[in-house]
Amino acid sequence: MAKGRGRDGRGEPNFDVPEGRASNPADLDLRLSRADRAGGGVARRATETKGRRAESPERPLATAKARPRKARRRSLLGRFVYAGVVLGLWACIGIAGLVAYHASQLPPIDQLAVPKRPPNIAILASDGSLLANRGETGGRVVGIKELPPYLPRAFVAIEDRRFYGHFGVDPVGILRAIGQNLTRRGVAQGGSTLTQQLAKNLFLTPERSASRKIQEAILALWLEHKYTKDEILELYLNRVYFGAGAYGVEAAAQRYFGKPAKAVTLAEAAMLGGLVQAPSRLAPNRNLPAAQARAAQVLAAMEELGFAKPADVKVALAQPARPAGARGGGSANYVADLVMDVLDDFLPKFESDIVISTTVDTALQTAAEKALVDELNQKGAKFNVAQGAVVSMRPDGAIRALVGGRDYAQSQFNRATTAKRQPGSAFKPFVYLAAVEHGLTPDTVREDAPINIKGWNPENYSRDYRGPVTLRDALAHSLNTVAVRLGQEVGPKTVVQTAQRLGIASPLQANGSIALGTSEVTPLELVGAYASFANGGLGVIPYVIAGIKTGDGKVLYKRKEGGLGRVIDPNAVSMMNAMMHETFVSGTAKKADIPGWDLAGKTGTSQDFRDAWFVGFSATLVTGVWLGNDDGESTKKVSGGNLPGEIWKAYMTTALKGQTPTMLPGAKTWRNRAPVEQPPATTGATGGVLGALLGEPQPAPRVAAATPPRAGQRKDDRNFIEKLFGVGE
Structure with missing residues (x-):
């Protein structure tokens, strides 16, 4: 068959038998070669090339084998790089997922806001120095530029x-x-x-x-x-x-x-x-x-x-x-605690820092604490007394120093404001005031002799009796029998009402023993009641907060003048101060006398020597001291005239230093006055209600014209006393 191409240029199959080969069909090889298959040319060239390389004598075998090894190396490195990239991507995805998950647990970003810092309460002394901080933070916010x-x-x-x-x-x-x-x-x-x-x-x-x-x-x-x-x-x-x-x-x-x-x-x-x-x-x-x-x-x-x-x-x-x-050994914290106890009566709500100005004098606070702690350190173990309290205020009720215990770090219980203890004979001025308001005078004579009231036989501390004595001497020497007789004359209810009129808010039992101070009171309220004698007869409510401002100076509260009004007639004040002055001259407080100063006050000792008191005052400062044990254990004969009197004198000597001595209200009227002639008192004479019951002749009682507390007294004063002493609604 002749060779040729079709019109479309495609080659025709050639079945001519090569020369010298048999024409027998059986000898024909009709199988497809590599070249006749699809891509055969490429395969053939590759095969031929490979063959030529194999046949080439110039190329050594080592060179032929080197290239596949390098390719393998490159392939391994690529795999590592690839794996690293993949792992990195997955790690990023994982981290992003974790971040997204935990972010979803937070509030939305557009709702995030820095929470407000809890407000700080800065409590300042009267001179503007810091006494303490209160609140959750313990200090005010400061700017970085400060x-x-x-x-x-x-x-x-x-x-x-x-x-x-x-x-x-x-x-x-x-x-x-x-x-x-x-x-x-x-x-x-x-x-x-x-x-x-x-x-x-x-x-x-x-x-x-x-x-x-x-x-x-x-x-x-x-x-x-x-x-x-x-x-x-x-x-x-x-x-x-x-x-x-x-x-x-x-x-x-x-x-x-x-x-x-x-x-x-x-x-x-x-x-x-x-x-x-x-x-x-x-x-x-x-x-x-x-x-x-x-x-x-x-x-x-x-x-x-x-x-x-x-x-x-x-x-x-x-x-x-x-x-x-710590300044003052930490006793300023007792003041801070008192401030916090009454703050809500003056400022119930606040959201920003506030500054509270108090009436406390840092020098007096330190002096009061030193006097108390030094005495207890030196004599506490000997006399078996572990605790004490000191309260000092101006006659208008402004607290100048307040120590609620021996060591604030060891005990935060504020004995000055919270501990209710029997005042003993320190309560007697209220009995004598009731008697004076019923017509008696410092020169009135009563019998110091044994007395029996329904089987109760009160005795004097010394267990001896003086017979007829004036009220001046009876109070100065703290004669129990005379106090009981006076209490029976005016009636226990009258004694209770008199004490309450002067500011005693604790519950009082109207019985015969009230004359000897058997009902419990706090040091703060007792000192506050004595302030009425020091200021001429005006009732006061002890206070410590003078004003409150915001951190930027806006006034939120400022104390105004106020109180309970007149609660004692001026003439009665004069007689009471004359009798209490005698305690410093010849009575139980003579060891606490400060030369050059006109002082008055009263000692007190409760039954079995559990409590010992000294409350005294000048015309400018009223101070009370209490000593005892928290568990009520008896002391070793601590009485108001010894350890408490020593603490009182040590503190008042420092507190009054540099001041000009001033006479007490009404001092000229009854001071050193010649006694009025009294009819001779018969043994057992009592006078008053009890004397009438016994058939003794009695003068008509004369009641001093004491002005009752004014109506409409300041609300914050009332809130203060209700909060402090637990009375009210």
Whole structure:
């Protein structure tokens, strides 16, 4: 068959038998070769090329085998790269999922807001100095511009040196912390930035978990987006915990150094900066060596970063910070507790920081505490007396000093305002006042002799009797039988009403023993009642709050003049002061007399020497002292004239120093007055109701014109006394 191509150019099959080959059909090879198959040309060329390479004598075998090995290497590296990329993508997806999940557990970003800081209550003395802080934080909010520059820098240096460079989370810091923790070089670290710490304090619980750390990082990013670096640092400084109930640098500076944060030194700033790592372990008032060692680390970091000059650091290291002793040994906290007890009567609700001005004098507060503590330290064990209280106020009721116990740190129970104890003979002035208001005078004679009232036989402290005595001498020497006789003359109910008129709010039992002070009262209300004698007969309600302002100075409350009005006739005041003055001249209080001063008062001792009292006053200051044991255990013959009198004199000598002595109200009328001739008293004569019952002749009673408490007395005064003494609704 002839060779040729069709019109379309395709080749025709060729069946010609090659020359020299048989034409027998059986000899024909009709199988398809590689070239006749699809792609055969390519396969043939590849085969031919391979054949040529195999046949080439110039190419060594090693070279031929090298290329497949390199390809295999490249293939393995590619697989690793590919696997790494895939794993990285999955890791990113996983992290994104974790972040999204934990973000979903938080409030929506557009609803996030920094929670309000609980309001602080700054309680100030009358001179404006700080007595104590109350509230959950323990100190007021301070602006970063108020602080010395080295104070915030101390925190940045030791807690987050890249604070101004990171975006809320510091990867370098995290890696460094991991490295230190793994190699255990130095102190183990957590890697949290200041922003993360703030986020934890503001929004999260103290729980330590991976979940919380993720949320912490998310919130830190939000804070960095929302606030400037200085705003974040200011928030941090006002929210971080420093131990001992102090939140924020102001509270910490006051708690540990007794000064505002703006006044701390470089050494003190370094100690505060180091304290936040472990507030309990590093508190300077608990572990001063550890606190100073940590402060040295902070100073070194500040010098390294250029936050403090080397010379200043050298001085700070040479003179490390030390905690200040609590002013007044902590007794000002009793005042603060009283303020908090009555605050809601004056300001029920407030959402921002407030400043409360009190009537307390810091010098007098310190003097009162020193007098009490020194006496108990020296003689407490000998006389088996463990506790005491001191209350001192102006005659208008303004509290100048109040000590509720021997040591506030050991016992926060305020014995000055809360402990109700038997006043003993310190209650007798109310009996004598009732008698004076019924026509008797200091020169009236009554019999000091045994008396029996339905089987009750009260005795004098000395267990002897003087016979006929004037009321002046009977009160000065605290004769029980005369007091009981007077109580029976005027009637126990009258005695109770008289005491209540002067401000005694505790329940009183109207029985015969009321004349000897068997009904319990608090030191504060007893001293408040005595103030009516010191001011000329006006009823007072003890008060400690003079005014309240907001942190920015807005006046919320200011005390106005007020009280209970006249409760004692001026003539009766004059007679009572004359009789109580005699206790300092010749009676049970003569050891407490202060030369040059016109003083009056009364001692008191309860049954079995369980309570000992001394309440006395000048024209400018009324002070009461109580001693005893919380469990009611008897003392070893502590009476009002010994230990309490010594404390009273020590305090009043300091308190009155520098003042001009002033006569007591009505002193000229009855002081050193010649006794009026009295008819001779027969043995057993009593007078009054009891005398009438016994058939003795009695003069017609004369009642002094005492003005009752004015109607419409100030509401806040009434609320105060109801809150303080538990009476009212």
